[in-house]
Amino acid sequence: MARDQIDMTPLQSRDELVAWFEAGIKPPSEFRIGTEHEKTPFTLEGRQPVPYEGARGIGALLEGMQLLLGWEPIMENGNIIGLYDVTGGGAISLEPGGQFELSGAPLENVHQTQSELMAHLAQVREIATPLGIGFLGLGMTPSWSRSQIPVMPKGRYKIMTNYMPKVGQYGIDMMYRTCTVQTNLDFSSEADMVKKLRVSIALQPVATALFANSPFTEGKPNGFLSFRSEIWRDTDNARAGMLPWVFEDGMGFERWVDYALDVPMYFVKRGETYIDVAGSSFRAFFEGRNNSLPGERPTISDWANHLSTIFPEVRLKRYLEMRGADGVPWGRLPALPAFWVGLLYDNDSLDAAWDLVSHWTAAERQALRDDVPRSGFKARIKDRYLFEIAKECLKLSHAGLRRRNRVDHSGRDESRHLEPLERILEAGRTPAEEMLDKFNGDWGGSVEPVYQEYAF
Template sequence: MSSSTTSDKNSLIENKEQLVSYLETGCKPDRSSWRIGCEHEKFIFHRKDNSALTYEGENGVAGVRDVLMEFVDRGWNPVEENGNVIAALKDGASVTLEPGGQFELSGAPLETIHQTCNETSEHLRVTREIGEKFDIGFLGLGFHPTATRADIPIMPKPRYDIMRAYMPTVGTMGLDMMLRTCTVQVNLDFANERDMVEKFQISLALQPLATALFANSPLKEGRPNGMRSLRSHVWTDTDDDRCGMLPFVFEDGMGFERWVDHVLDVPMYFVRRNGQYINAAGQSFRDFMNGKLPALPGELPTLADWEDHMTTLFPEVRLKTFLEMRGADGGPWSRLCALPALWVGLLYDPSAQAEALALINGWSLDDMEKMRDDVPKMGLATEVGGQSFQDLAKVVLGIADRGLKNRGKLSTSGETEQGFLSDLWESAQTGMTPADHILADVNGKWGGDVSRIFKEYNY
């Protein structure tokens, strides 16, 4: 998606207006320039015992570093930190490591869902080849089904060391978020400030519905956990400063400046200097702009520092120079393509966007907060205004379907993007989310043997 130039990144930040102007650079008045950026995470495990991979590997077995180097051997460019390969880049896409070794593809900004789905398919084809070579598997779920926190190896990224120390001081489940969750998200563009606000409001209000449709984390440490999306529940007690439904987004005056104010109010984690991470956990970016950051007294921040700080916020929808939809569990291949279809259908066609905005305008802030609170456990049985999410899903999917039809983006074989919604339509018709299917298997043909998920759900 959009990014600043290298020279911009080195510019000193001395006032809030510069931060507002930075967000404004994301505006793309020409709709033809809008792109779709998809991301998904997955757990990596040894097939012999379903254990998580360490970074280096041990006793002759592969580690996460070996997986990254396989991408490097296929023409990707390695990214090192303190001598460790922690990512690989190619053609606008990247593969990176999350704190517990979760493996993430951040796709290139592409024009159609056909292209993003092809990108995902090619990536998963490569991971299957790597899996065969190293006898490892890749699992798409929202929460690790068997591992305890202690079972998860820590990846060698100093950023995560700072976060792991800070998280337990502000919530009880931050370490679970870091080590045992996976998500799928999509990043979308906006035309101008007003368009950004409308898209932000629609996507934030409907994020609980996306959580329900993609709910895929009903297991924890080898047994059902009472939730359909434990990953979503984990975020409710991770860090209140960084998470949540952001009521101010629906208030008069919402815009780029209001978002900047919010980000400035969120405590910092770190500052990067000369390739090193300096611990600034709990300190204020406002103080930084006044040269009074305790971690770097007398220094002013750069635009790169601001970009880093923005990545440490974790709301259901996040604004950068584009919007990130963050409410869905990691899941099976078809759902990786369904998520961009849902949001592109709702937000990249003017008439669909207007319909979606009219739909959510009837909800109060209390309605939306209750939806967010109820959905991790209740899934599609969650209600708003006396209507179940199952019925709401049919309405919203109808809007998205019309939006995709109106876009008219065809595959090489002449198909529209509407087909990517098929899995979501099935959930809306049956009331069965991926989590419900897993629970049915655990209680049925798996005979309570949760370990079967590693074979049955391996990419």
Template sequence: MSTRVGGPQSPIIESRDELVAYLESGCKPESEWRIGTEHEKFGFNVTDNSPVPYNGPRGIGALLETHHNCFGWDTIRENGNIIALSCSDCPIGGSISLEPGGQLELSGAPLKTIHETEAELRQHLSQVGSVARQLGIGFLGLGFSPKWTLEEMPLMPKDRYRIMMRYMPKRGLHGLDMMFRTATVQVNMDFGSEDDMVRKLRVGLALQPVATALFANSPFIEGKLNGFQSYRAQIWQDTDPDRTGALPFAFEDGMGFERYVDYALDVPMYFVYRDGRYIDVAGSSFRDFLEGKLAALPGMRPTMDDWADHLTTLFPDVRLKKFLEMRGADAGPLGLLLALPALWAGLLYDKSALDGAASLIAGWTEEERRTMRLDVPKTGLKTPFRGRTVRDIAHEVLALAEGGLLRRARVNDEGQNETRALAPLMEIAETGRTEADRLIAAYEGPWDGDINRLFETEAL
């Protein structure tokens, strides 16, 4: 989740049209399309596999401070606490921020190729890893906390999270689990026009369950098997219906920037940021804010920064800002962190691949899409679909993505193209064996039911 930094107040919004124009300003020529990869991971104390608190000489705050001292990244603070790092002048770098339970997130820079993305990921894991080792911290890439209870999870010192904590239980059973015990990898993709945005949004929404199945990597809860391939995806089924889901309206005639704005205007807000503090307005609509009718802030009207903040608090399977965020995958090891941007770049950044993906999903009904999304967290690639399985669909999707990357023809210094990043997914689709399956087999086999072995063998 993005981190707000204080500065001059942006202009007051005068009309709904400005909100539409804000989204539309994301349109870019194909030559400027970029790939922005974000991933989260769980920190743990290597001595006892416990979660890492924020405070203390070996806490998350100390890790960020040490990273700053070692590598020179700029610090971002809230109420005196370091809550993020940024590397604005790095060609590959982006920012490092904290999710509510201490999940460390790299928000990667917008990059041209998967090769650059790989360099960025390797640099990040190397730098963070070297700092973490000094403090006795390790990291796991999974979709859901494998051992810790909700009560054991620390709370990071960000005021917006306290507001969310108070509100989330009012809207679903698993909002706090989502905040504190899930981790994801996602990729941000550009669009060229409104029509291009709509096509990519629809393909992304329809195929997100396929990505969830391929990247399934959360079979544990509190030290035991949970019966799911992706428990992280299951958590999202009951988090907050106002701001989550597969956006059925996106497939209706007339979909465009205006329709998404109308949706976002009615999604309840969490907060308003003013004078360096977060003001709790949870449950109020941005539409009321636009009219100066917030009960907590009577007469106050929003700025563009408020609109940008609000858009970050919407959590559909594909989120529209000035780009599209693909949000369906569990966090995982390096190979899968790299495979996600490769998958979506291959599908969305090549016209022939995008045409093929749009054709693949064209006849799917809302009920079929909904049922696949509901079933995939438990049955993964084995989920039935139209007389076949999601695994069969995955084969088609990967073939389209591979063709798209081949036609992109972006090679590295060794002459290798971007398709090599799809190799882990190709193997998963070929064998039908996901990361979740591999971990389940290890847990039931050589680990002999001891979840602590996970921390020994799977640390990043």
């Protein structure tokens, strides 16, 4: 979510809300891959959070990146809060606690994703290293308390920060202490969207286990493998979760519109001002019944912004967003788009994946999702360990990528980007379990070594 969209056409009918999603339909020849990843900045000296202000702060980092890249600055009230690449479509943005996000351009294959990532890391290092800033590839800050973390100067975050404690115990942690990697993928029709959405929601726990990478809170093991995933279970359940209704007959764009209309809003943006409407529904706004904006109708921009504040395990926009994975070190990042592209962009693999999950019930899917943050591969569904299902998914993804046959300059197809996941399954344990072994062994009960071993 790089920047709030600006189209101030007032919405007249529900059909326009549906049409907004339908505009995402593309022929398979135009399918693209978007990858977003967040990383936590820390001071190389002292390993503390990095403030926004000052000569060695996040603002200075963004200004340096703007000079280096020539991208358009995204400004709010005189502060630089992001950058936008007008030519390629990528963007750099800030999460609430300064987590630095690359929203990648829409690319044709996973090789390009890897190239984009390597270029981005080289550019970031060039500016960040002289400022004394490093970046961590974990799903959650391993050593800082909530109160230590700075707040970025973005109006929408102030509103969310005030609202979060009213709707769950972990919303503030989600905002200020977690990092994710996401993949955004296209659909060719409403039916194709529904099939991909169902398969990817059901299998999101597989990605959560493969990328589980947040076992520490404030310097100690927190009892979970993906505490980031656990945090989402009690952030704001009105806008998160496994969406059981997606699997019911009649699912389509209209059904998502009806869901989104009733998800509580956070804000409405007018000019540079964010108006706090937290807790009121978009439906009331749509009917001219928003107390803060009496009689006013929402615009297309209001709708697009509202849709970006819904946080289920898979999110529908004009593409599908896979949201189940923890942030990880750079070597493992291209594995996430590779995994989902192999499963969802190859029809044979997509059919086989649907066969794998189609007989699971909503209760079973939910129980699997609830177990995975703590149990990882040992979570079960029906009579199977998630480990077996993950192996099957990786096989399907591998086959899908081979059939796609997008080769790099040395003739290798995209399946090579799955190698980090194949190593995880060979070892039989999640990345978090490997980290906990180090904590209990070589690291001598300290999380400090992560700042070297898991830094970008």
